[in-house]
Amino acid sequence: xxxxxxxxxxxxxxxxxxxxxxxxxxxxxxxxxxxxxxxxxxxxxxxxxxxxxxxxxxxxxxxxxxxxxxxxxxxxxxxxxxxxxxxxxxxxxxxxxxxxxxxxxxxxxxxxxxxxxxxxxxxxxxxxxxxxxxxxxxxxxxxxxxxxxxxxxxxxxxxxxxxx
Numbered sequence: 001x002x003x004x005x006x007x008x009x010x011x012x013x014x015x016x017x018x019x020x021x022x023x024x025x026x027x028x029x030x031x032x033x034x035x036x037x038x039x040x041x042x043x044x045x046x047x048x049x050x051x052x053x054x055x056x057x058x059x060x061x062x063x064x065x066x067x068x069x070x071x072x073x074x075x076x077x078x079x080x081x082x083x084x085x086x087x088x089x090x091x092x093x094x095x096x097x098x099x100x101x102x103x104x105x106x107x108x109x110x111x112x113x114x115x116x117x118x119x120x121x122x123x124x125x126x127x128x129x130x131x132x133x134x135x136x137x138x139x140x141x142x143x144x145x146x147x148x149x150x151x152x153x154x155x156x157x158x159x160x161x162x163x164x
Contacts, residue, residue, distance in 0.1 A: 083116035
């Protein structure tokens, strides 16, 4: 379809993940949460130290979304137990978004994980992502607010996908 493949990332890929995050977040989030919070969250979650901790201590698995062999996004997941997963991150370069790349990547992710359940959080104002997740079969479970420091709060929906 879109020549989409998922490729496991390692700590050797931290710089590329950080650069992709900066690109995608600056394309998508300033209109939702403002540039000051975008910069704060990028520093908080995508510094080399933070990404290394996510990979090595929290055991988050990072996966590149490659289109025609070029990284155009990334995913991060961790297992909550045997077949229940938490989708920490699912980002696609906005220059190629809405072309089926995300849908194809999510289908491949399900083939890899063979999940019973996937849980995620998404900003309540991120209508584009919420609609994408609805199309993938997610349902809103609850509202969740997270204090992330420096006066910033993430106002999210907790969404769940369950195998039918």
